[in-house]
Amino acid sequence: MGKVVTLGEIMLRLSTQAGNRLVQSDLLQAHYGGGEANVGISLANYGHDIIFASKIPDTALGDAVFKHLRRYRIDTRFLLTGGQRLGTYYLETGIGERAASVLYDRAGSSFAEMDTLEWDLAELFREVDIFHVSGITPALSKRWQKMTLELMKQAKKAGCNISFDINYRSKLWSQQEAGQTLQQLLPYVDYCSAGKLDAIHLLGIDEATSKQKVDKAFYYRKMQQMFPNIQLFYGTKRTVHSASANQLIGTIWLENKYYESKIHDIDPIVDRVGAGDAFAGGILHGLLVEMLPQAMVDFATAASALKHTIHGDCNQFSKEEVERFKEVGSGKISR
Numbered sequence: 001m002g003k004v005v006t007l008g009e010i011m012l013r014l015s016t017q018a019g020n021r022l023v024q025s026d027l028l029q030a031h032y033g034g035g036e037a038n039v040g041i042s043l044a045n046y047g048h049d050i051i052f053a054s055k056i057p058d059t060a061l062g063d064a065v066f067k068h069l070r071r072y073r074i075d076t077r078f079l080l081t082g083g084q085r086l087g088t089y090y091l092e093t094g095i096g097e098r099a100a101s102v103l104y105d106r107a108g109s110s111f112a113e114m115d116t117l118e119w120d121l122a123e124l125f126r127e128v129d130i131f132h133v134s135g136i137t138p139a140l141s142k143r144w145q146k147m148t149l150e151l152m153k154q155a156k157k158a159g160c161n162i163s164f165d166i167n168y169r170s171k172l173w174s175q176q177e178a179g180q181t182l183q184q185l186l187p188y189v190d191y192c193s194a195g196k197l198d199a200i201h202l203l204g205i206d207e208a209t210s211k212q213k214v215d216k217a218f219y220y221r222k223m224q225q226m227f228p229n230i231q232l233f234y235g236t237k238r239t240v241h242s243a244s245a246n247q248l249i250g251t252i253w254l255e256n257k258y259y260e261s262k263i264h265d266i267d268p269i270v271d272r273v274g275a276g277d278a279f280a281g282g283i284l285h286g287l288l289v290e291m292l293p294q295a296m297v298d299f300a301t302a303a304s305a306l307k308h309t310i311h312g313d314c315n316q317f318s319k320e321e322v323e324r325f326k327e328v329g330s331g332k333i334s335r
């Protein structure tokens with residue numbers, strides 16, 4: 001098993017019930033989550049040692065975050081307290097042809113307002129295999145763009161491999177600002193979650209011609225040429241039939257070879273939030289236990305498909321449950 005540090009903002013999520021608009025709701029369901037915390041919880045479920053670093057207020061909501069993380073055996077020694085508030089977001093749950101919608105209320109949060117790296121970085125990264133962070137963190141402020149770069153440099157200095165999920169959020173920053181920041185960060189990255197839209201709109205790669213589109217690895221190949229330091233690219237391809245029914249395929253690009261999973265037909269979707277984090281957690285697990293590439297992408301996609309079936313941000317399944325689902329298939333009773 002490996003040792004991983006994930007770092008980012010964790011928030012309170014308030015969700016409507018399916019079939020209700022936010023403006024008509026008098027009941028909201030509460031969960032805690034964030035991309036990096038979700039990845040860490042998946043990895044902890046698979047038996048790895050996980051440190052989650054962030055900052056939360058010293059309030060009842062902050063206490064709830066500690067309890068949420070400790071429930072999954074996350075090491076919270078580097079979870080700082082201070083500041084005024086916990087970031088919040090509202091999820092209007094989609095159904096049928098109506099897509100889900102997110103409303104952020106995170107300005108001024110304890111994590112977003114940090115202006116220095118308050119951790120002992122040498123201690124944070126001591127004997128750590130992988131440092132995982134996402135593009136949501138540098139999207140929070142100009143300060144966080146600089147601090148994310150410094151974190152990567154210090155993690156590299158300590159001998160960590162760096163995992164980065166581009167995870168672009170248009171409600172947090174522009175494509176131009178994100179693209180400029182990625183040019184600074186990606187030279188330090190070893191494992192990167194990125195897809196076609198990231199390649200075109202953030203990295204400036206020309207869209208494939210009709211002839212090039214037959215090459216499933218076209219965008220991975222182009223991104224690899226831009227950033228030869230990146231050992232592994234990974235991502236999912238999703239066909240959206242409705243908010244309630246999707247098809248999902250996992251893909252990776254490793255050692256100049258392309259791999260993809262079988263198609264998962266997910267219908268109905270209980271909760272799509274966190275499915276990408278579940279996929280990332282599966283990929284990092286595969287790297288840590290040295291799975292073969294095909295086994296890795298199959299495991300990660302199965303984990304992502306399972307995440308669609310439960311409420312909340314984080315995955316709830318052990319590696320044995322993911323493996324059993326992968327082997328047995330969907331819809332069959334496990335006796």
